[in-house]
Amino acid sequence: MTSSHTSKKQEKKQDPDLPPTAWAVLGLLSFPGERTGYELKKWADSSLRFFYWSPAISQIYAELRRLEELGYAASARSGPQEARAKRRYSITGAGREALSGWAAGTAEAGPPVLKHGLLLRIWLGHLAEPARLRAMVGEHLERTRAELAAVREAMEQAAGVAEWAFPALALRWSERQHLAELELGEALLTDLAELSPQEGGGGRQAVGDSPTPG
Amino acid sequence: MTSSHTSKKQEKKQDPDLPPTAWAVLGLLSFPGERTGYELKKWADSSLRFFYWSPAISQIYAELRRLEELGYAASARSGPQEARAKRRYSITGAGREALSGWAAGTAEAGPPVLKHGLLLRIWLGHLAEPARLRAMVGEHLERTRAELAAVREAMEQAAGVAEWAFPALALRWSERQHLAELELGEALLTDLAELSPQEGGGGRQAVGDSPTPG
DNA sequence: CTAGTCATATTCCGAATTGAAGTAAGACCG
DNA sequence: CGGTCTTACTTCAATTCGGAATATGACTAG
Structure with a gap:
């Protein structure tokens, strides 16, 4: 948990107006299971991209860091029992709540953007x-x-x-x-x-x- | 890497791999007439955006400057006979040629991107x-x-x-x-x-x- | 077993792009 | 005459992207 005193002040308000990318990544995490950034990217590539583009991998990692800062996601390094070092992320209660709030928000869904x-x-x-x-x-x-x-x-x-x-x-x-x-x-x-x-x-x-x- | 002599107009090679925005702006200019950046933006808003988004106005001006640097566009300040000072851009022969080359390029048209x-x-x-x-x-x-x-x-x-x-x-x-x-x-x-x-x-x-x- | 390549996992950086604010001046309107 | 609207353009910080770089385990051919 991020219980550190980062003087981030209480983000208890509403959604801190994150970019859609952040919500999309958090959305990916809202399905059961823990995943690495890499896995998230692959999943986005094979599903999300069909109706809502797949963020750059670097962007996914950046968003994961931000999400964790905000307390919306938590991560854990894999222990030494696992062959490969990796960091798995999962959504927190606060994250789920914020995401629900965003998803219900009416004003935010602008018109679809098509780049053809x-x-x-x-x-x-x-x-x-x-x-x-x-x-x-x-x-x-x-x-x-x-x-x-x-x-x-x-x-x-x-x-x-x-x-x-x-x-x-x-x-x-x-x-x-x-x-x-x-x-x-x-x-x-x-x-x-x-x-x-x-x-x-x-x-x-x-x-x-x-x-x-x- | 690229040759180090950055002289302005010697870019005779191929399309210098400009971002799509640049081509879109050049495309706007490829229709008869001279226009200001402001007019370009309005036109993009009322037409281009339906199938290929409208760049930010600041981006349009930035692209116009780049296009002029490359010799793909030319500009002229309005003379004193005109009430309002403005800079009108038009496409050059080189610009038209480069644009045609880009438009015919087969590899460049990636799949349409939808952000819904x-x-x-x-x-x-x-x-x-x-x-x-x-x-x-x-x-x-x-x-x-x-x-x-x-x-x-x-x-x-x-x-x-x-x-x-x-x-x-x-x-x-x-x-x-x-x-x-x-x-x-x-x-x-x-x-x-x-x-x-x-x-x-x-x-x-x-x-x-x-x-x-x- | 050993180099070679492939998949996983992540970071870094420069460039593209946005959006908002600032400046300025002519146009329209009462 | 003053106010506000539209045109015209610039600047800047912040966001976002894409590609390269870096590792390392895993599989594969010789």
Whole structure:
């Protein structure tokens, strides 16, 4: 426990207005078990990132230190009986309480932020060849399909475990989200074709896509 | 490492691996006309942000300075005939070329990053009351409807102008994206209701006793 | 068994980015 | 005439990120 006299004054108020990253890390800890920063990162990579990005590993460690300072997390070094030296973190009662408070807070959930590299390029479409744009959308569709598979894999992990009912729900949302993303991509392809129809003049038909039968 | 002679404009190599923000700002400049940093910010807020976030104003000015250093942008102070002193930026040939190169670069478009605060809270659903969760989804739906209206407003601005055909395309994508987001929210509401059915009484029915048939 | 590489575990640092505040001057409004 | 709003831009501290660096145990081929 951090019962030291760090003159941190009573943080009894409300959530000390931590950045979302801190809450996400604390959230990771709020599920049963103790974990190292490294494990946290892997878990974030395979689940959280689908709907809420995965913080940098260095950031995770930094947040863990802060969380411990605040008394929201506690850590223990592994003893000498364990082969590898590591520090395992767990959430404290205060941490759980603060997290609940934050989760219930209404004002904090700003609008979702989307940073879509493909769309940035589409937006700059006047600088590229139409064929190149279509190819990029195609790549995006494939990437999305791969992501979808990864989401489904994560869903399998979570399936059936009662404690993970809500994470499973988030993953289900993410599955649908990826499905929607695929449709969005297809529609974009159509729009793109309309905007700059295939030029028969130059014989420059690079994409090599098969026309949809139907 | 990199060559030590830091002369300003000899960066003929490739794209000097600028952060996406720099390319986004340069992209803003790639449309006809000269603009001030302030105007750029307003434009980003009303268009770019729907699919690729809007940088902080201080960041925009910083990027403009860097872009000018690199010879990708040129600026001119307004003369004394203009009421207000301001600096207008425009893209240079080198800038346009570099931007095209970047836009065509295949490796650079990483997967889209989504930071969805609502989903983070759903994921932590075990910490909140079911009714609270449903309320949050409801708020999200309303916010999304408002955003959708903003997207449509932006679309009206862009409509009909030939130079803005691609931005218009991106906005159309964004419109559909928001429509999909609404459906995702509705589905989430349904899932939530299934997971923890409405309680008539006042009791907190936690996870575990799921009367789900099948 | 032994070097080589892989996975785990963590720290460090420079650069990117934010957000808030400060400055200033023209514009609009009563 | 004064007030407040919008435009225009700068500065700065604090946050956050990503990549490199550092170890060490664990597995794998020869």
